[in-house]
Amino acid sequence: MSDALSQEIAGRFNAFAAPYLAAPGDSFAYTIKVEHTMRVLALADTISREERLPAPLPQACRVAALLHDVGRFPQYEMFRTFRDAQSANHAALSVRHTLRARLLDGAPQVIRRLAIGAVYLHNKRTLPPLRNRDLGIVARVVRDSDKLDIYKIMLDHFSQQASEHPELTLDVRDEPDAYSQGILDAVLNHRPGDYRDIIYINDFKLMIIGWVYDLNFRASFRLLQKYGYLETLFASLPQDEQIRSLDGQIHAALAARLNHA
Ligand SMILES: [Fe+2]
Structure with a gap:
């Protein structure tokens, strides 16, 4: 399932990623993140549908999934690593760059708030208590979707004999x-x-x-x-x-x- 706003934001996400993908020699690092984002989007959509989440939560989940790793692009460009401990909190970078690149322009306020909150919370070890119940739901959908795709990425990685790109592993x-x-x-x-x-x-x-x-x-x-x-x-x-x-x-x-x- 999709909707006009999510499609618009998916287009902006791809436009945001495009210059990184064009960087000579580095496109593999950014391609991984674009593909991960699209799988997380699909997983978030499946979870929202199966859990029969009421509007506007499915849309907020799609938007948050699309934006959750926006910060990975500037993180890798600046620090040459995806390890937050050695660089910067990539969720905070995602929020900053989402706002700076105006990726949420035109979105209803409720979607902006839920998406920004869920993006910021997506990589916390545990979720803090949240007063906004809807934010708790959207954050949990994105966190579950992200984890489910990391299982896939890690099992793909373990099944390879040696990594072509040790800096990413x-x-x-x-x-x-x-x-x-x-x-x-x-x-x-x-x-x-x-x-x-x-x-x-x-x-x-x-x-x-x-x-x-x-x-x-x-x-x-x-x-x-x-x-x-x-x-x-x-x-x-x-x-x-x-x-x-x-x-x-x-x-x-x-x-x-x-x-x-
Ligand atoms: Fe992330």
């Missing part, structure tokens, strides 16, 4: 049998992982497995199950007792959300 050690006990304990106790604690590639896999506890909508769990991301991740981890027990816990949590959410 994680700086982690690829030791197939190693993982950090602290990360596993955080996931077992439903605590959000911290990128800074990651040492091994398996730590990253464990951290994104733990996102099961951060997804918000039944539709998100259905999509997670449909694409089989958890099965693929568990199959690539060491098959020891602790991991098997986590597998059981995570699949029980997924089944519970699919049945009752």
